[in-house]
Amino acid sequence: MTEDCIFCKIINGDFGTEFVYESENVVAFNDINPKAPVHVLVVPKIHVASLNELEDKELMGELLCAVKQVAKITGLKAYKTLINTGKEAGQEVFHLHLHVMGNK
Numbered sequence: 001m002t003e004d005c006i007f008c009k010i011i012n013g014d015f016g017t018e019f020v021y022e023s024e025n026v027v028a029f030n031d032i033n034p035k036a037p038v039h040v041l042v043v044p045k046i047h048v049a050s051l052n053e054l055e056d057k058e059l060m061g062e063l064l065c066a067v068k069q070v071a072k073i074t075g076l077k078a079y080k081t082l083i084n085t086g087k088e089a090g091q092e093v094f095h096l097h098l099h100v101m102g103n104k
């Protein structure tokens with residue numbers, strides 16, 4: 001856990017955020033400012049700043065499996081998956097997250 005990271009705090013349960021999905025190393029929760037009717041963030045439990053810092057291929061796989069599970073759980077048949085990497089690309093929170101966005 002990184003002290004000043006908002007997603008580490010969410011993962012730690014500091015705000016009582018409900019998890020849409022949880023696996024051994026991954027959690028998913030609703031985006032606070034949704035840009036689609038369903039907008040979920042899939043996040044590794046360990047602090048990884050961005051995709052560029054992620055080396056663990058098993059965790060990469062677990063993150064994509066989580067995306068599929070989130071789509072299933074939230075009833076999405078079609079959805080977009082987005083990863084912003086770097087400030088210039090629009091990354092605002094520097095704890096890796098995969099956006100899952102779609103209409104039910």
Ligand code: 5GP
Nearest residue numbers: 006029030031032033034084090091092093
């Ligand atoms: P980025 O621009 O880094 O790819 O996306 C960050 C996302 O995190 C944004 O869609 C923003 O709405 C969401 N976000 C920022 N702070 C919080 C928060 O405290 N809780 C939740 N659930 N989402 C957040």
Ligand code: ZN
Nearest residue numbers: 005008047095
């Ligand atoms: Zn973090």
